[in-house]
Every structure is written in C-alpha cells, then in structure tokens.
Amino acid sequence: MPVIHxxxxxxxxxxxxxxxxxxxDLAHMVAGSLVEANLRGHDSHGVLRLPWYARFVDDGRLLPAARPSLAEQRGATARIDGAFGWGQPAARLAAGTAVDLAAEYGIGLTIIERGNHIGRVGEYVGLIAEAGMVGMAWCNASPxxxxxxGRHRLMGTNPFAWxxxxxxxxxxxxxxxxxSIVAEGKLRVARAAGQSLDPGLILDAAGHPSQNADDFYAGGALVPFGLHKGSGLSVMIELLARAVAGVEHGATEYRGYNGTMLLAIAMSGVVDTDRYLEAAERFCAAVESSEPADGVPRVLLPGQPEEAIRAQRLVDGIPLAARTWDDIRALAADLRVHGV
Structure with a gap:
C-alpha cells in the first residue's frame, strides 16, 4: 500500500x-478539501474522488471554471448558486454566508442550488463552529x-452534520x-482495496443482501442505518435538501449533484457565550472521564478519532489503496501532470 506525504x-x-x-484559487480549495479528508481518515471523500471528478468534467456535469455566487438573500436566508462548478467552493461560500447572516440576525440559513459534490460535509459545519457558532448541514445525493x-434504491446517502x-x-x-449504514464512498474504498464488505451494508440488484461492492454499482442499494430511524431521517433530509434546493428526483445513477442546506446559530443570541463554553467543557470532561466498557481503551467525543488520525498521518503520511494510487497516476499521465 503506497504511503504518500x-x-x-x-x-x-x-x-x-x-x-x-x-x-x-478554486483548485487550492478543492485540493485542500480532498487531502484534508484523507488526513482525517475519511479516504472515501479524499483523492480517491479525482478520477470521478475528471469524468464529470469530461461529460459536462462539472464546469471547472465556474464560480459560485450569492443568488438571493431574504433576511436571515440566502441562496447560493453553485453554477454546476466545484461543490467545495460553493459549500465554503454557503458556510461563510451563513455565519455572516447569523452575526446579523442570530441565525443564518443558506441553500446551494445547481451544486456538485461538496465532499466531506463536516468540513463546512466545522468552519461555522470555528467562527464561534453552532453549525448544522443537511445534504442529499442521487438515489x-x-x-x-424496500428492495431498491430510492433515497440518497443524505448525510447530516453538526x-x-x-x-x-x-x-x-x-x-x-x-x-445509510455506510457512505457510498466507503464502498469505493473497499472495491479499490479488493475487500469484501461487512454483512448488512448493501443489497444487490434483486434486493438480496450482498458483501460484494460491485453489486452496488450494478444496480444494488445501500441500507439505511438504524432501520426505520435512519430511513425516516433520510426522508426528511430529502425533503429539506433536495426539494428546497431544486434537485430533480428520479435518477438511478449517482450524478454528483448535491442539494445542500447549512444553518449557523449565533449562541450569543440565546445564551451568554462564556457560560455556554464553560458548560460545554464540563460536559465534554464528563464524557471523556466516563468509565469505558470492557475492551474499550477510553471514551471519545465526536471528532476525536479524526483528530488522532490526522496527527498521525501528518507525520507518517497518507496510506492509499494500490488501485487508488494507480488510478491517480493514470489520470495524472492523461492530464500531463508530472512529478507523481
């Protein structure tokens, strides 16, 4: 397995x-987003996506020179036009706009129209939190x-981030x-590594359980997490992100388009900020000091596994599946990019 600094x-x-x-400037944003996903251990949203994005450019689904813009603002809400360009710059603009609106109104809600794949959704709520606000995001994907x-694909993986x-x-x-019980990109990672899937993750085209990632790409379907609970949450995200952002329903192939909604909440509008931060630290300390179950080294907070992986990969490098690295090298050759 190649390891790349x-x-x-x-x-x-x-x-x-x-x-x-x-x-x-847009290339800088997209590259930074992809490599940061790899650094945090989310290889499914990292450079593995490069050949996929290149196909989108080739067939006109992704316009690489297009720039996102603020299409409309009404009070504390705004629409961002992704212009069918890179999703990452559009999502960064949406997050920044939500923060600006929340600074003025207490909350800020933005949606992205005509948006491509935005990558790791947690990146953008993280930007909102770095501004001292609570961030939330809902994002749909093609079925x-x-x-x-059910037996057949109907909803997207529809991530939620906070x-x-x-x-x-x-x-x-x-x-x-x-x-879904796993993100679609995790199937790409398994397929690139030639690995079988764990039981209970996907169905084949006939609606039968499968552990072969290829069956998903041959018309199969992922399974929602938490049975009816994950399925119900996905339905609500479809209504919020897909319908509001105007993304057409009915595609059976993943097209890359995302309907995305981001929310920023200025805590200063509802609570004393220092009091909130003190309460947050007390609770986080209580979680971290919780007695671990047998076989568990320690209890972790959300995001801590990624922070640990990031610290390690900054030093040791980023491991990539051999197939992923081969695909990247082949694409680099096609693009006449040297120094691989």
Whole structure:
C-alpha cells in the first residue's frame, strides 16, 4: 500500500485539478478539501474522488471554471448558486454566508442550488463552529439507498452534520454521518482495496443482501442505518435538501449533484457565550472521564478519532489503496501532470 506525504499529495492534487481547467484559487480549495479528508481518515471523500471528478468534467456535469455566487438573500436566508462548478467552493461560500447572516440576525440559513459534490460535509459545519457558532448541514445525493423495508434504491446517502464550538485551543465537536449504514464512498474504498464488505451494508440488484461492492454499482442499494430511524431521517433530509434546493428526483445513477442546506446559530443570541463554553467543557470532561466498557481503551467525543488520525498521518503520511494510487497516476499521465 503506497504511503504518500500529505504535502506531496496536496501539490499533486492541486496540479491535477488545475489541469482540468480550474482557476488556481478554486483548485487550492478543492485540493485542500480532498487531502484534508484523507488526513482525517475519511479516504472515501479524499483523492480517491479525482478520477470521478475528471469524468464529470469530461461529460459536462462539472464546469471547472465556474464560480459560485450569492443568488438571493431574504433576511436571515440566502441562496447560493453553485453554477454546476466545484461543490467545495460553493459549500465554503454557503458556510461563510451563513455565519455572516447569523452575526446579523442570530441565525443564518443558506441553500446551494445547481451544486456538485461538496465532499466531506463536516468540513463546512466545522468552519461555522470555528467562527464561534453552532453549525448544522443537511445534504442529499442521487438515489443509492433503499428505504426501510424496500428492495431498491430510492433515497440518497443524505448525510447530516453538526458542529459545536468549544473553549479556546479546543477543536470543535463535529458529528458527520451518512443516513445509510455506510457512505457510498466507503464502498469505493473497499472495491479499490479488493475487500469484501461487512454483512448488512448493501443489497444487490434483486434486493438480496450482498458483501460484494460491485453489486452496488450494478444496480444494488445501500441500507439505511438504524432501520426505520435512519430511513425516516433520510426522508426528511430529502425533503429539506433536495426539494428546497431544486434537485430533480428520479435518477438511478449517482450524478454528483448535491442539494445542500447549512444553518449557523449565533449562541450569543440565546445564551451568554462564556457560560455556554464553560458548560460545554464540563460536559465534554464528563464524557471523556466516563468509565469505558470492557475492551474499550477510553471514551471519545465526536471528532476525536479524526483528530488522532490526522496527527498521525501528518507525520507518517497518507496510506492509499494500490488501485487508488494507480488510478491517480493514470489520470495524472492523461492530464500531463508530472512529478507523481
């Protein structure tokens, strides 16, 4: 398994995205987002996506030079036009706009229209939390998940993310998960590594349980987490993110388009900020000091596993599946990007 230093991977990713016709500042945002996902252990949302994005550019689904913009603002709400460009810059603009609105109105709600894949949703609520606010996000995707009790794909993986600020010097708490039992990208990681899936993650095209990731891409479906609870949450996210952002329903192939909604809440509008941070630290300390179950080294807070992986990979490098690295090298050759 190749292990690549993050700085080299960042330079290479930036060069490849720029070679697709992306302005330098946008290429910097997208490359940083992808490599940061790898650093945090979310390889499903990292550089594995590069060949996928390149296909979107080739077939016109992704316009690499397009820039997101503020389409409309009404009070504490705003619409961001993703212009079918890179999803990551659109999501950063939406997060920043939500923060600005919350600073003025107490809350800020933004939606992204005509948006492509935004990557790791937790990144954007994290930006809101770094501004001292609570951040929430809902994001849909094209159908890939069977509803509870169903056989065939109907809903997206529809991730939900939530971030809350902590005291000075503390990383925000970030909760980010798909409403499917695993994110679709985890299947890509398993397929690239030639690994079988754990039982209970997907159905094949006939609606039967499968452990072969290829069965998903041959018309199968992911399964919602938590049975009816995850399925119900996914339905609500469809209504919020897909319908509000105007993303067409009915595609059976994942097209890459995301309907995204972000919410920023200025805690200063409802509670004394210092009092909130003190209460947050007391509760976090209580969780961390909780007696662990047998076989568990210690109880962790949301986001702490990713912080630990990030610290390790900054030093040791980022491991990539051989197939992923081969695909990246092949794409770099096609784009005439050297220094791989």
């Amino acid at each position: 993050y700085q080299h991977l960042l330079r290479l990713t930036h060069a490849m995205i720029a070679a697709l016709g992306t302005p330098d 890939s998940v069977a509803p509870f009790g 971030a809350a600020p902590r005291g000075p010097g503390r990383a925000p708490l970030i909760l980010d998960f798909a409403t």
